[in-house]
Amino acid sequence: xxxxxxxxxxxxxxxxxxxxxxxxxxxxxxxxxxxxxxxxxxxxxxxxxxxxxxxxxxxxxxxxxxxxxxxxxxxxxxxxxxxxxxxxxxxxxxxxxxxxxxxxxxxxxxxxxxxxxxxxxxxxxxxxxxxxxxxxxxxxxxxxxxxxxxxxxxxxxxxxxxxxxxxxxxxxxxxxxxxxxxxxxxxxxxxxxxxxxxxxxxxxxxxxxxxxxxxxxxxxxxxxxxxxxxxxxxxxxxxxxxxxxxxxxxxxxxxxxxxxxxxxxxxxxxxxxxxxxxxxxxx
Numbered sequence: 336x337x338x339x340x341x342x343x344x345x346x347x348x349x350x351x352x353x354x355x356x357x358x359x360x361x362x363x364x365x366x367x368x369x370x371x372x373x374x375x376x377x378x379x380x381x382x383x384x385x386x387x388x389x390x391x392x393x394x395x396x397x398x399x400x401x402x403x404x405x406x407x408x409x410x411x412x413x414x415x416x417x418x419x420x421x422x423x424x425x426x427x428x429x430x431x432x433x434x435x436x437x438x439x440x441x442x443x444x445x446x447x448x449x450x451x452x453x454x455x456x457x458x459x460x461x462x463x464x465x466x467x468x469x470x471x472x473x474x475x476x477x478x479x480x481x482x483x484x485x486x487x488x489x490x491x492x493x494x495x496x497x498x499x500x501x502x503x504x505x506x507x508x509x510x511x512x513x514x515x516x517x518x519x520x521x522x523x524x525x526x527x528x529x530x531x532x533x534x535x536x537x538x539x540x541x542x543x544x545x546x547x548x549x550x551x552x553x554x555x556x557x558x559x560x561x562x563x564x565x566x567x568x569x570x571x572x573x574x575x576x577x578x579x580x581x582x583x584x585x586x587x588x589x590x591x592x593x594x595x596x597x598x599x600x601x602x603x604x605x606x607x608x609x610x611x612x613x614x615x616x617x618x
Contacts, residue, residue: 368437371430381448384519385425385478394450394522395422396510400531404487406506406540408499412458412491413506420483421450422525431476441470441484449482450520455509460488503543503580517551524549532577545577 385392399418406413425448454460462484463469469485492506512520528547535542 371437372443375428375430376446379427379447381446384448384515385423385427391517391519391521392423394452394520395525396420396452396522397525397528397530398508400529400535401485403535403537406492406537408494408496411494412489414487414489416485416487417508417531418483418485419452420481421452422479422481423450424478425480426478428474428480429476429478433476435476437474439472439474441468441472443472443474444470444482447472447480450522451513451515452510452522453513454488454490455511456491456507458489458491460486462486504540505576507576511552541580542577543580548576 397420399420401416401418404414404416428447463486471481471483473481490506490508492504494502494504496502510522512522524547529545532542532545
């Protein structure tokens with residue numbers, strides 16, 4: 336009985352000692368995260384981009400395609416759900432010389448400067464809010480920021496239906512800064528710009544290929560010289576372009592379904608196949 340009591344006391348002391356050691360090992364810089372956030376936001380001006388008045392700000396981005404929800408030939412658009420991640424550095428948010436990272440809720444993004452990124456061919460979009468707003472901010476101690484969100488967007492896609500239903504379409508996701516020119520903000524694709532296209536499934540189309548591109552555009556933004564001359568500014572646009580080919584279902588003698596894409600346009604049905612009302616095309 337005496338030995339059991341001594342063992343219990345030693346176990347309790349060891350447990351308390353281990354908790355105290357872990358507490359003592361906690362870096363002093365992260366001992367009170369609330370005070371850290373209050374300190375770095377004190378005097379922070381959300382209206383000014385990082386490095387305002389100096390070099391342009393680099394903003395990296397990548398996206399994860401969660402699903403292709405629909406494609407409409409009538410409305411000339413398509414809908415997809417995706418995760419958009421953006422990366423930049425704001426030296427005003429530095430809080431330690433050591434390498435630490437804080438994962439914060441999306442509400443923190445309302446207290447700091449974030450890019451005014453928008454989709455140039457967007458028709459309608461909404462941010463998912465179940466169970467909370469699907470936004471996330473990761474802040475590193477050197478001021479590096481990762482800003483992610485999940486939303487569903489309907490994008491315009493001008494389709495050429497001359498070869499319908501043996502058609503293929505080029506649909507794009509066009510991303511750019513709404514107000515900043517390349518003198519202030521330069522966007523770039525990260526090393527792995529797009530993920531999830533290979534696993535995406537569409538009811539009527541097959542994804543033949545996709546690629547990411549950059550494009551400069553000069554737009555007239557304001558009038559000068561007594562409203563006689565437009566001032567042209569240069570904007571930079573990121574584009575994800577995918578080529579979709581429509582699948583046509585056919586039946587063989589056994590009733591099995593076989594897919595038919597644009598690569599079959601010049602192919603004749605095999606003797607074992609019988610196509611149901613094949614379309615006539617002048618190719």
